[in-house]
Amino acid sequence: MKPTERFKKRYVAFVLTVEGVAPLAGEAKQIVHEHFLSFFGESGVSSLAFKLIKYDEKSGKGLVRCERSRADETIFCMACLSEWKGKRARMESTTTSGSIRRAE
């Protein structure tokens, strides 16, 4: 596939906290995946080109990939996370960029 035919990517950096503390990597992955799946649905996630690129459990900082035209929806989806299994949770988007290095 030609590079011009591939989907255009955006990388959105975020900070994830549950009760004010950064969750462990496994739990964070579960939170992010389940929240995106519940918000967009299976079809939505597939067309979003979503992927959790990285997550640092010490700082709670992470990076997700999405389709360029749907970056706003991705940020809104992150902002809609307010609780996780009865605990207060927050997924705050910090920066958006077309490259992983600039988004970090």
Add this chain to the structure above:
Amino acid sequence: MIDIVSAENLPKADGIDSHAAASALKNFVIANDGAAARAGSKKKGVLLYVPAYEFDDGVCQELKRAGGALVFSFADVLRQKGFRRAIILSKMRLALAQCRRGGCAFAVATLAKNDGEIRNARELVAFAAVLGMNPQEKKIAEESAEKLVTR
């Protein structure tokens, strides 16, 4: 960017220059039904908040005449879950379409009651985009909030 909140002394998020407590604003009107929305829309420079997001076309025309704006609250989305969240988003989109038809201004705010409901400027802009506002309308939403809050 100015954010309108429902409580005082809340922390400021990134990109938010100042918070305005809705209770301290003289021109902030909460309309719980159609009649209240119609009455509130006649007030000059009003920031009209209709929690149900259901009102008739006359409200938008009155808002345009009075130089007021309709407020879209992020907290309303945040407090709902699943199908109910989808319904409130749909109602907001219909209300925005009504505003476009009637030619009245609109504003986006968190109306947060606690610090868990505070959102940054980037998230408010994304909320506006998800409602269907184009870049020009996003600017209108930002400017009308600043103009009407500092009145």
